[in-house]
Amino acid sequence: MHLVSGVTAQVVKGASLLTERPSRFQKEVNPMLKVTGKHRCVAGVVALVVVVLMLVVPPGFSTNAQVERRSDRKASGFVHEPQLYRTLFHTVFLLNEEAEEAERAGRTEAAQALRRAFKQEAGLEAEQGVVLDRLAAECEQAVRAVDARARAILAARRANYPDGKLGAGQPPLPPSAELFALQREREAVVLRYRDRLQEAFGPRAWEEFDRRVLARVRAGMRTSRALARGGEGQSGTGNPVPQTPTEAVATGVTLISYDPETGLVTGVATVELDYTAQDWYVGRVTCSLRDGDGNPLASQSAEDTDGDGTVSVIVQMVGQEGLTYGACGEYRLRLGIYDPFCGCCGCYLDPWNFQRAQLIGGGWENWYCLVASGYGPFRTRRSDELYLGRGNVITQARTRVIVRNPRLTRNPIRVSLDSTHLDVTVSVSGSGIRPGDFAVLGITILEGPSSGITFAHPPPPGQEIAIELPERNNTNARFTIGSANTAGDYLLEVRIMDVRRPNGQGGSDSIFDQVTVNDDGVTITLTVTD
Numbered sequence: 007m008h009l010v011s012g013v014t015a016q017v018v019k020g021a022s023l024l025t026e027r028p029s030r031f032q033k034e035v036n037p038m039l040k041v042t043g044k045h046r047c048v049a050g051v052v053a054l055v056v057v058v059l060m061l062v063v064p065p066g067f068s069t070n071a072q073v074e075r076r077s078d079r080k081a082s083g084f085v086h087e088p089q090l091y092r093t094l095f096h097t098v099f100l101l102n103e104e105a106e107e108a109e110r111a112g113r114t115e116a117a118q119a120l121r122r123a124f125k126q127e128a129g130l131e132a133e134q135g136v137v138l139d140r141l142a143a144e145c146e147q148a149v150r151a152v153d154a155r156a157r158a159i160l161a162a163r164r165a166n167y168p169d170g171k172l173g174a175g176q177p178p179l180p181p182s183a184e185l186f187a188l189q190r191e192r193e194a195v196v197l198r199y200r201d202r203l204q205e206a207f208g209p210r211a212w213e214e215f216d217r218r219v220l221a222r223v224r225a226g227m228r229t230s231r232a233l234a235r236g237g238e239g240q241s242g243t244g245n246p247v248p249q250t251p252t253e254a255v256a257t258g259v260t261l262i263s264y265d266p267e268t269g270l271v272t273g274v275a276t277v278e279l280d281y282t283a284q285d286w287y288v289g290r291v292t293c294s295l296r297d298g299d300g301n302p303l304a305s306q307s308a309e310d311t312d313g314d315g316t317v318s319v320i321v322q323m324v325g326q327e328g329l330t331y332g333a334c335g336e337y338r339l340r341l342g343i344y345d346p347f348c349g350c351c352g353c354y355l356d357p358w359n360f361q362r363a364q365l366i367g368g369g370w371e372n373w374y375c376l377v378a379s380g381y382g383p384f385r386t387r388r389s390d391e392l393y394l395g396r397g398n399v400i401t402q403a404r405t406r407v408i409v410r411n412p413r414l415t416r417n418p419i420r421v422s423l424d425s426t427h428l429d430v431t432v433s434v435s436g437s438g439i440r441p442g443d444f445a446v447l448g449i450t451i452l453e454g455p456s457s458g459i460t461f462a463h464p465p466p467p468g469q470e471i472a473i474e475l476p477e478r479n480n481t482n483a484r485f486t487i488g489s490a491n492t493a494g495d496y497l498l499e500v501r502i503m504d505v506r507r508p509n510g511q512g513g514s515d516s517i518f519d520q521v522t523v524n525d526d527g528v529t530i531t532l533t534v535t536d
Contacts, residue, residue, distance in 0.1 A: 088193030090220070091200040092149070093259055096316070097274065098124055098142035104320055116322055119265035123272055127263060128219045129524045131410065137206045145199035152192045153314050156281045159184050160313070163285060164342075172345045178355060185281040186253070192281075210529075218526060254283040254358045260293070260335030260397035264325055266406045266436030266522075271295060271325040275335030275397070276318040277310075283339075284315045286357055290338040290391070293319040298330030298400075309340065325403045327438050328520075332400040339392040353386035404522045405436030407445060407475065409483075409502050411528070418533035421493050425462065428485040430500050430528065434475055438520060444474045446504040449485050452529065454496035459532075462488035470503060490534040501527030 105120035125135045163179055164170075172178065204212045259276040275293035294305035303323060310317040325331055341354035348355075409430050416426040432445060448470045451458060463486035464471050473483045483500075490496065502523045506514040 087200070088196045089255070089257055091145075091203075092193075092196045092278075093257065094220075095142040095145040095196065095199060096149075096278075097259060097261065097276070098138055099146040100274070100276070100318055100320070102139055102143070115268040116270060119263070119268045119270040119272060119322070120320075122265055122267075123261075123263040126265070126406070128215070129408075129526065130215075134207060134211060134215075138203065141199050141203050141206070145196060148195045148199070149192060150314075152188060152195060156185060156188045156192075156284075157313060159188070160281070160284055167343050170342055170344055172343065172347070172355075174347055178343060178357070181282055181357075182285060185285060189281045214526070214529075253280075254286075255280045256283055256287070256289070256337070256339065256394060258291070258335060258337040258394065258397060260333055260399055262295075262331065262333035262399045262401050264331065264401055264403045266327070266404070269324055269326070269403075271323055271331045271401075271403065273321045273333030273335075274318065275333070275337075276316065277337050278317075279310075279315040279339075281315070283358065284313070286342055286355070287339040287392075288313075288342055289315065289317045290340055291317050291319055292334075292336040292338075293321050294334045295321050295323055296332040296334060298332070300332065303331075327403045327405060327436055330400055330402050332398060334396055334398050336396045337394040339394060341387065341390045341392065344390075345386070348386050351388075353388055354390045356385045356387050356392070359385050402522075404520060405434065405438030406522045407439075407502060407505055408433045408435075408524045409445075409447065409500055409528055410524075412498075412500060412530035414530060414532060418535050419487075419490065420535055422489050422491060425486065425488050426532070428487060428498060428500070428530065428532075430483050431480050432473060432475065432483055432502075433480050434478055436521075437477070439475050439477050440507065441477065442474065442508045443517070444472050444506055444514075445502050446470055446472050446506065447483050448501050448503040450499045450501070452497040452499050455492035455494045457491040459490045459496060460488045462486040472506075475505070487532070490532070493534050493536045496532045496534065497529055498532060499527050499529045501525070 101120045101123055105117040108114075108117035108120060125138075130138065159182060163182065166176075166179060207215055257276075257278045259274070259278075261274050263272045264270075265272070273293050273295045275291050277289035277291040279287060279289050289310045290307065292305060292307040295303045297303060304321050306319050306321055308317050308319050319335075321333070341356055343355045344352060345355055346352040409432050411431040413429050414426050415429070416424060419426050428449070430447070432447070449461070450469070460466075461469055463484070469485075471483060471485065473481060475481065485500070502525075504516050505518050505521050505523065507517045509515050
């Protein structure tokens with residue numbers, strides 16, 4: 007492991023973006039770059055953005071070796087569910103793994119930002135976060151067990167090319183049916199953990215998770231497969247290269263987060279190759295953090311040195327509220343087999359012909375995808391590097407005001423006889439709230455009998471209350487349900503309608519655009535009996 011100090015200080019001096027902090031904090035985040043094998047971390051992630059690079063299926067080719075169920079095919083278009091959930095689980099695992107190493111190094115606040123990165127964007131409750139962390143770790147271990155078997159096959163195949171070179175008159179091996187079958191097994195493992203996560207969350211929480219997180223991922227993903235053409239191709243040796251129809255997929259992931267409690271910005275970029283692609287290519291990735299004008303502040307690159315098909319870079323730096331930051335992930339492949347007898351000077355073999363991708367999407371909260379295509383048969387290249395494309399995501403460093411933890415004083419209550427209080431916690435993270443600032447909370451009946459509920463506080467006709475915000479930490483808000491007219495289950499939602507600042511003239515000004523809130527609010531079910 008290498009530690010490179012001074013990254014944060016250099017960024018601060020060059021861009022003048024960082025506010026002054028106590029020396030203790032500077033000591034915690036100053037050694038920002040660490041290298042653990044092929045995973046590099048430049049010691050914080052705000053909108054979770056997934057970028058998927060994939061291949062387009064050539065006309066006339068298809069495969070029956072699919073592990074998706076019919077229910078996995080959404081009306082909005084086919085999404086490769088195994089890669090969707092592999093991305094989810096691996097990103098969560100990676101952030102937690104880096105957080106543990108940050109804690110061991112004494113960088114407590116960096117570790118806190120890493121652990122919160124995904125969960126605060128997803129709006130997860132504490133219990134849901136624990137479940138997600140556990141299943142992500144278990145899925146990672148199960149995937150690695152399949153990876154170990156694939157690695158043995160890959161090592162045996164690469165042994166045919168000493169020093170990564172073809173011998174005189176030696177044809178390259180055709181695509182491996184064993185690797186293709188193992189990839190399907192790996193995908194089935196990921197889907198099993200998807201099902202376990204769904205079962206643990208339950209129908210209502212899963213619907214919310216799907217709507218707030220997975221739907222955005224699906225909206226930006228265009229997962230399809232590229233098949234090598236059947237028949238024979240030619241290597242530089244002039245020998246025939248037998249080809250079996252199969253597929254190869256490369257996946258890129260980029261995300262960014264701002265953690266208002268620690269003031270840290272985190273960028274993450276990952277490239278992952280499936281087993282068939284690993285047979286020929288090695289993944290490379292670069293992640294850079296940038297200011298609102300696109301100027302680079304910190305950047306690191308890494309290559310897949312341990313040969314498991316996955317390479318990640320985490321870049322983390324101190325940010326300042328009110329400014330905009332971006333993360334840029336660049337994705338490359340290095341060709342792994344060289345033919346010294348190709349032409350006059352030798353060349354690298356490129357069996358899948360990955361082409362430069364095209365960026366789709368826009369806006370800080372949208373999802374991006376990159377689509378590459380490859381048709382085969384073999385091509386030859388002078389350079390060993392293929393540029394697939396990049397993902398750019400941005401976010402604003404804002405104060406975070408979140409309503410959470412709904413709880414009822416009594417549940418159930420009886421028709422027209424009992425009352426109950428609905429309490430929620432309002433959490434404030436960051437330094438942008440001033441004395442006197444307040445939030446306007448509204449309550450809505452999403453589901454339930456049409457005769458509804460009578461609120462004693464706030465009194466009719468309004469169903470909104472104002473609560474003064476602390477500059478940091480938590481405060482509580484209370485709605486009082488006076489009675490319910492009809493038995494049944496009522497689904498209640500509490501949302502932050504506005505965040506306001508007194509203007510000193512008897513009124514107030516909205517600062518809603520200066521904070522980040524969980525717009526979807528929180529829900530709770532009240533049961534009313536006869």
